[in-house]
Amino acid sequence: MRILIACEFSGTVRNAFSELGHDAWSCDLLPTETEGKHIQGDVLGILNDNWDMMIAHPPCTHLAVSGARWFKDKIKEQAQAIEFFMALINAPIPYIAVENPISIMSTRYRKPDQIIQPWQFGHGETKATCLWLKNLSLLMPTNIVDGRQPRVHMLPPSPDRWKLRSITYKGIANAMAEQWNL
Ligand SMILES: C[S@@+](CC[C@H](N)C(=O)[O-])C[C@H]1O[C@@H](n2cnc3c(N)ncnc32)[C@H](O)[C@@H]1O
Numbered sequence: 001m002r003i004l005i006a007c008e009f010s011g012t013v014r015n016a017f018s019e020l021g022h023d024a025w026s027c028d029l030l031p032t033e034t035e036g037k038h039i040q041g042d043v044l045g046i047l048n049d050n051w052d053m054m055i056a057h058p059p060c061t062h063l064a065v066s067g068a069r070w071f072k073d074k075i076k077e078q079a080q081a082i083e084f085f086m087a088l089i090n091a092p093i094p095y096i097a098v099e100n101p102i103s104i105m106s107t108r109y110r111k112p113d114q115i116i117q118p119w120q121f122g123h124g125e126t127k128a129t130c131l132w133l134k135n136l137s138l139l140m141p142t143n144i145v146d147g148r149q150p151r152v153h154m155l156p157p158s159p160d161r162w163k164l165r166s167i168t169y170k171g172i173a174n175a176m177a178e179q180w181n182l
Pocket residue numbers: 006007008009010011012027028029030041042043044057058059060166167168
């Protein structure tokens with residue numbers, strides 16, 4: 001299958017699908033940080049390019065409820081973030097998953113199909129992750145482990161902290177590739 005991993009610089013989900021033999025491409029404004037097929041640029045320009053599946057990780061800065069106290073100062077940015085999310089979920093692609101933390105999209109679009117946690121996929125951390133799915137099955141836990149430390153507490157301050165925090169967990173990427181291996 002031809003698979004687009006939208007808004008991914010790490011290559012984590014792309015590589016999980018590539019390893020299973022798919023023609024998987026990541027796309028991000030940033031360069032990719034691991035070897036693999038990557039399109040650097042605006043993903044909105046390639047949504048019509050005949051993909052079979054898309055897994056998207058749009059920015060959550062102006063959507064996540066954890067940032068609610070800033071919303072009133074960021075009305076324009078939030079409207080753009082909602083529009084971007086909706087362009088992804090409404091893309092002309094048969095199989096779609098869009099991932100975001102607990103965010104206003106639960107009311108502005110609809111409730112997510114499921115909320116997963118890294119500790120269900122082999123990582124002893126918490127980070128509630130919502131999935132909105134089109135034609136894809138719910139992701140089943142693969143390895144429930146102990147440990148309930150919030151990811152936010154695991155990383156020391158650094159200029160790259162936001163990037164490290166945003167990288168998809170390998171256990172979740174592997175579960176997506178194995179369970180959505182259509
Ligand atoms: C929350 S991070 C997701 C990181 C991802 N989970 C990973 O493992 O690489 C959101 C990403 O969306 C990218 N992004 C924002 N707007 C974009 C656009 N129009 N087209 C492509 N990527 C975009 C940002 O550069 C950022 O890397």
